[in-house]
Amino acid sequence: MSASLAPECNEVKERYDTCFLKWYSEKYLRGNGKADDNECSKLFKDYQKCLHVALKERGIDKLLDEAREDTKESDALHMKRK
Numbered sequence: 001m002s003a004s005l006a007p008e009c010n011e012v013k014e015r016y017d018t019c020f021l022k023w024y025s026e027k028y029l030r031g032n033g034k035a036d037d038n039e040c041s042k043l044f045k046d047y048q049k050c051l052h053v054a055l056k057e058r059g060i061d062k063l064l065d066e067a068r069e070d071t072k073e074s075d076a077l078h079m080k081r082k
Helices: 007-026 041-058 060-078
Strands: none
Touching: 007 041, 041 060
16 A cells, blocks of 8 residues: 555555455445445545645645636536536
8 A cells, every 4th residue: 555645644544545445345346335435434534634734734735725726617617417
């Protein structure tokens, strides 16, 4: 598994990755799991929180917001349902 963008989040990312890979291979691929509701959701939220703090500390959150704003129009165009 790969390391987190933020080294301080490596441990929680590793726990999430391990949980997700097990759930995906043992449940989801066999039709026994739902993508939007699985036992790894809390770990994913913990990882998201850790990343959010790390990105904010580095000022990367503002860059992401700017990039999202810059691409909002083209995203809407390309993500239309057909």
